[in-house]
């Protein structure tokens with residue numbers, strides 16, 4: 001983990017020309033970008049303001065769709081493969097544990113997903129920010145997919161989660177992973193587990209690095225609350241629909 005994080009820190013500290021070799025822009029520096037590569041999030045709504053981060057977004061699943069032309073060639077020590085195979089095992093373990101907690105068949109959630117479902121790794125780099133009072137590192141959002149496995153910087157906090165209109169700091173503890181349930185899982189759990197709204201605040205003195213691995217579903221996947229969770233007292237809180245119809249997919 002240390003080697004992976006220090007290599008990616010080195011990637012972000014490189015001059016812009018080097019990072020642009022992995023750029024996510026698809027029309028030679030114009031306005032259009034693709035999901036994969038190095039860059040910034042597209043500004044959808046000016047009123048929301050910019051986020052103070054750079055990011056490198058790489059597909060890790062399905063394995064045969066990895067696009068290594070977007071993976072950094074420098075630093076040479078850049079790595080992700082072993083980590084991504086381990087996070088996949090964690091994903092499966094968490095799916096089984098949630099199913100057990102909900103008294104569902106242990107493989108219920110695993111049976112809903114396919115080996116073609118997408119997974120993305122997103123390195124987020126937040127440089128020190130001279131005016132943390134004016135800008136967020138990442139705007140409030142909930143993650144769209146199934147599950148996010150987040151590795152945060154050793155000791156630089158910044159991640160906050162919202163509950164009942166208040167923001168709470170998520171502690172930054174060395175070598176711990178934050179497992180975040182995302183929107184598609186909230187639907188399948190019929191809202192018993194929620195997909196939290198979270199954001200990142202900036203830091204005036206220190207840079208911060210995080211690595212989110214997002215597991216999502218293919219756009220054609222039909223989502224619905226697990227039938228085993230429903231009865232007269234607990235009716236479905238969500239309908240049945242294709243993930244792509246609600247923008248809940250990455251492809």
Ligand SMILES: O=C(O)CCC(=O)C(=O)O
Pocket residue numbers: 122124138143150152158159198200209210212
């Ligand atoms: O940097 C963090 O701690 C959170 C990143 C995040 O929420 C995301 O990439 O979706």
Ligand SMILES: [Fe+2]
Pocket residue numbers: 141142143198
């Ligand atoms: Fe997030």
